[in-house]
Amino acid sequence: MNGAPQPLDLLSLADIRSARELLSGVVKTTPLIPSRPLTELTGVEAWLKCENQQRAGSYKVRGAYARIARLSDAERARGVVAASAGNHAQGVALAASLLGARSTVFMPEGAPLPKVTATRGYGAAIEYAGTSVEDSLEAARDFADRTGAVFIHPFDHPDVIAGQGTLGLEILDQCPEAATIITAVGGGGLISGLAVAAKSVRPDIRVIGVQASGAAAYPPSLAAGSPQRLARGVTIADGINVLRPGDLTFAHVSKLVDEIVTVSDEDLSAALLVLLERHKSVVEPAGAAAVAALLTGAYVPQPDGPVVAVLSGGNIDPMLLLRVIEHGLASAGRFLRLAVRCTDRPGELARLLGQIAEQRANVVDVAHSRQSPRLSFGEAEVALSVETRGPDHSAALISTLRESGYRVSLLADTTP
Numbered sequence: 001m002n003g004a005p006q007p008l009d010l011l012s013l014a015d016i017r018s019a020r021e022l023l024s025g026v027v028k029t030t031p032l033i034p035s036r037p038l039t040e041l042t043g044v045e046a047w048l049k050c051e052n053q054q055r056a057g058s059y060k061v062r063g064a065y066a067r068i069a070r071l072s073d074a075e076r077a078r079g080v081v082a083a084s085a086g087n088h089a090q091g092v093a094l095a096a097s098l099l100g101a102r103s104t105v106f107m108p109e110g111a112p113l114p115k116v117t118a119t120r121g122y123g124a125a126i127e128y129a130g131t132s133v134e135d136s137l138e139a140a141r142d143f144a145d146r147t148g149a150v151f152i153h154p155f156d157h158p159d160v161i162a163g164q165g166t167l168g169l170e171i172l173d174q175c176p177e178a179a180t181i182i183t184a185v186g187g188g189g190l191i192s193g194l195a196v197a198a199k200s201v202r203p204d205i206r207v208i209g210v211q212a213s214g215a216a217a218y219p220p221s222l223a224a225g226s227p228q229r230l231a232r233g234v235t236i237a238d239g240i241n242v243l244r245p246g247d248l249t250f251a252h253v254s255k256l257v258d259e260i261v262t263v264s265d266e267d268l269s270a271a272l273l274v275l276l277e278r279h280k281s282v283v284e285p286a287g288a289a290a291v292a293a294l295l296t297g298a299y300v301p302q303p304d305g306p307v308v309a310v311l312s313g314g315n316i317d318p319m320l321l322l323r324v325i326e327h328g329l330a331s332a333g334r335f336l337r338l339a340v341r342c343t344d345r346p347g348e349l350a351r352l353l354g355q356i357a358e359q360r361a362n363v364v365d366v367a368h369s370r371q372s373p374r375l376s377f378g379e380a381e382v383a384l385s386v387e388t389r390g391p392d393h394s395a396a397l398i399s400t401l402r403e404s405g406y407r408v409s410l411l412a413d414t415t416p
Helices: 013-023 036-042 060-069 073-077 087-099 113-121 133-147 158-174 189-201 218-224 247-256 265-279 286-296 318-331 348-358 391-403
Strands: 032-034 046-050 080-083 103-107 125-128 180-184 206-212 259-263 307-311 335-343 362-369 379-387 407-410
Touching: 013 060, 013 158, 013 189, 036 046, 036 265, 036 286, 036 307, 046 158, 060 087, 060 158, 080 087, 080 133, 087 103, 087 113, 103 113, 103 133, 113 125, 158 189, 158 247, 158 307, 180 189, 180 286, 189 206, 189 247, 206 218, 206 286, 218 247, 218 259, 259 265, 259 286, 265 286, 265 318, 286 307, 318 335, 335 348, 335 391, 348 362, 348 379, 348 391, 391 407
Parallel strands: 046 307, 080 103, 103 125, 180 206, 180 307, 206 259
Antiparallel strands: 032 046, 335 379, 335 407, 362 379
């Protein structure tokens, strides 16, 4: 039919295996470790694929290297250009340096400084463009048109998808009996390649994708039958904040992926906290998406075999990490921000803090004010940040303070 879009060819297992040969000796075989906390909570055998320990801190180097390695000598001589808020930038910069190609990376203004520094450390020239990854992508394409540099798409290219798909082969080597693989989804490069590899070897295996609810482009796209663009994406998970699926990745996801679920930023921060506390793993918000889906029940696994959750990246800004930890504690009912009104008289603050200590709660910070226009004469307000053991302990603390005559209110959470 004239003008009708042609169906896109999906990758094959041979494509993934070819990429694996190309990446031999370049990428690490990252650990696959058991997760007792997730196993206890879900009732199924849960494992974590620690791609946060990959070179450059994420799976992205797999696809970037596969793409750049398959360029001709003449193409590599022209240099490569990419756009990214962080992980793809580092993957391209590292891959280009290993292959002797110049790299330029466009990043949005306000990109996390540690990711900028790491990308520059791998040898890339950094350019800033706009305030979003979409702005940076446009600038990178313009740069490619002007200079002849080869544009390295973050997800929508067969070589990139094939490189990311090597992760699926690795998982099945390490856990041949895996029944389900769960991973974060942004543009869809990782889950596309992973699904090709896993479903080709084990047609019965389930592949589940997880998106941040504030940047979930796949659910409406799948419902419409074609890639749809979001008006905006709002999430702490910058690694999966993609407004539109790729054409090629959408074709793979719609054909091969069993389900796409969503999780909130609160879910992501709580999952990140669990990974820090129980697994001693530093993971970025996007990297914690698969764990968040299991912890919250966004995806309920069937007890017919092991579930593998992919920790897709660990490149988190330390300042964001601090805020996300606090946010995760608050989401888990272990961190309270309280405003307590009390009588403005000597010793009252000491009495209040003493009551909190008697409840075995820990005061993180305190601010005492008697000058707010909201206060009556002879009244003071104390703003407190308090650590507790969980929701029941938090409720008991608030109840005790109120029974002692204090007017207690919860302050709005402002993190992240």
